[in-house]
Amino acid sequence: MPLKITVIGTGYLGATHAAAMAELGFEVLGLDVVPEKIEMLTRGEVPMYEPGLEELLRKHVAGIEGSSGRLRFTMDFAEVAEFGDVHFVCVNTPQKHGEYACDMSYVDSAFGALAPHLKPGALVVGKSTVPVGSAERLAGLLPEGVELAWNPEFLREGFAVDDTLHPDRIVVGVRGERAEKLLREVYATPVAEGTPFVVTDYPTAELVKTSANSFLATKISFINAMAEVCEAAGGDVAKLAEAIGYDDRIGHKFLRAGIGFGGGCLPKDIRAFMARAGELGADQALTFLREIDSVNMRRRGAMVEMAREALGGGAFLGKRVAVLGAAFKPDSDDVRDSPALNVAGQIHLQGGQVTVYDPKGMENARRLFPTLGYADSALEAVRGADVVLHLTEWREFRELDPAELGAVAAERVILDGRNALDPVVWREAGWTYRAMGRPSA
Numbered sequence: 001m002p003l004k005i006t007v008i009g010t011g012y013l014g015a016t017h018a019a020a021m022a023e024l025g026f027e028v029l030g031l032d033v034v035p036e037k038i039e040m041l042t043r044g045e046v047p048m049y050e051p052g053l054e055e056l057l058r059k060h061v062a063g064i065e066g067s068s069g070r071l072r073f074t075m076d077f078a079e080v081a082e083f084g085d086v087h088f089v090c091v092n093t094p095q096k097h098g099e100y101a102c103d104m105s106y107v108d109s110a111f112g113a114l115a116p117h118l119k120p121g122a123l124v125v126g127k128s129t130v131p132v133g134s135a136e137r138l139a140g141l142l143p144e145g146v147e148l149a150w151n152p153e154f155l156r157e158g159f160a161v162d163d164t165l166h167p168d169r170i171v172v173g174v175r176g177e178r179a180e181k182l183l184r185e186v187y188a189t190p191v192a193e194g195t196p197f198v199v200t201d202y203p204t205a206e207l208v209k210t211s212a213n214s215f216l217a218t219k220i221s222f223i224n225a226m227a228e229v230c231e232a233a234g235g236d237v238a239k240l241a242e243a244i245g246y247d248d249r250i251g252h253k254f255l256r257a258g259i260g261f262g263g264g265c266l267p268k269d270i271r272a273f274m275a276r277a278g279e280l281g282a283d284q285a286l287t288f289l290r291e292i293d294s295v296n297m298r299r300r301g302a303m304v305e306m307a308r309e310a311l312g313g314g315a316f317l318g319k320r321v322a323v324l325g326a327a328f329k330p331d332s333d334d335v336r337d338s339p340a341l342n343v344a345g346q347i348h349l350q351g352g353q354v355t356v357y358d359p360k361g362m363e364n365a366r367r368l369f370p371t372l373g374y375a376d377s378a379l380e381a382v383r384g385a386d387v388v389l390h391l392t393e394w395r396e397f398r399e400l401d402p403a404e405l406g407a408v409a410a411e412r413v414i415l416d417g418r419n420a421l422d423p424v425v426w427r428e429a430g431w432t433y434r435a436m437g438r439p440s441a
């Protein structure tokens with residue numbers, strides 16, 4: 001009999017994991033405590049924009065014509081415990097309000113609600129990103145005969161489906177052989193396709209996730225620090241990144257300078273990691289992450305100053321600023337800690353008339369920043385603008401026609417906060433093109 005799997009929490013991580021498990025051939029029951037989410041998922045609708053996820057979901061959700069019927073959703077923890085052999089906990093661990101530490105309340109309530117119903121022999125698998133030491137504590141909340149494993153997830157938004165079905169590596173922190181055996185069964189397909197399967201203890205598995213994200217954040221802030229030096233010295237950070245990236249010990253990935261990292265993971269994960277290291281008496285080991293965070297936040301301010309300078313150096317009052325991009329990265333509608341919206345918000349607070357356009361993030365942006373101006377297209381955002389800021393590198397923006405935009409802008413000045421547009425094309429169309437960390441023409 002194939003294993004039966006449940007997934008608790010159906011956000012980015014859980015919805016994708018549940019659909020992927022059904023794709024791998026398992027019977028899956030997903031649980032969420034938000035009724036609207038369950039209703040949407042049951043209709044085969046995804047509550048966020050994630051390429052390929054809705055198709056995968058519709059391929060498996062029971063009741064949808066032509067589906068495998070292997071995927072269902074519920075709000076009932078007792079039903080989940082009764083149904084599953086392996087229970088994946090995929091709930092959110094956001095940053096605590098006003099603190100660096102991670103808010104474990106969703107994880108704690110998921111364990112609290114599930115534990116009393118579990119049958120001996122069940123395996124609970126934590127996937128959420130948690131402070132090191134959490135697995136040890138959570139294992140103590142489970143009844144006799146129920147094992148816990150920690151299996152961090154490395155998916156990127158925008159590539160969630162592919163990252164889940166074809167991960168770079170599978171990491172499982174386990175205590176007993178049985179947990180490892182069950183997880184080898186769950187992940188048999190990707191492992192057979194060559195995905196490395198790394199077995200560790202609990203703390204190492206938890207740390208793999210936070211250290212991987214810290215490394216990525218460090219790489220981005222490193223190149224952004226080089227951008228600051230390039231700006232001071234008249235160098236070109238894009239050329240610098242290209243050149244150092246040819247050393248394959250360094251590599252080209254995650255070396256795009258600009259307004260820095262945002263989203264629901266990297267910023268809060270490095271902060272929670274610092275907070276946890278402090279509790280463990282290892283704060284010195286991670287003081288560098290504070291610098292990584294400050295370089296990152298500084299770039300948002302630098303973008304605001306670049307815009308001010310482009311407008312003549314004075315106040316933003318009465319100036320029209322077009323902002324292309326609201327999501328924290330392309331191919332996502334996620335605006336959590338979005339550098340683009342942060343820059344737009346700062347300029348707005350200083351009196352600028354800001355008009356934002358994003359291909360998918362508008363609804364979330366409007367909800368979070370209702371006082372900003374919004375347009376339905378890039379062209380409409382740029383109409384009458386004194387300066388254009390390119391802040392999220394959607395393909396749609398790379399394919400814009402600079403001549404068409406130039407015809408409606410008040411001034412042909414574009415500032416590339418993502419180093420992703422082609423300077424030659426924009427300059428040839430009569431625009432003043434400037435990018436972070438690069439010399440003016």
Ligand code: UDX
Binds near residue numbers: 220253254255
């Ligand atoms: C990240 C990790 O990549 C993923 O492995 C983990 O599971 C969750 O956190 P995600 O938040 O989806 O994924 O986005 P990612 O692609 O890592 O980008 C994060 C931010 O860094 C974005 O704001 C992006 O614009 C920025 N970034 C990325 C840069 O500024 N420069 C780069 O070179 C790369």
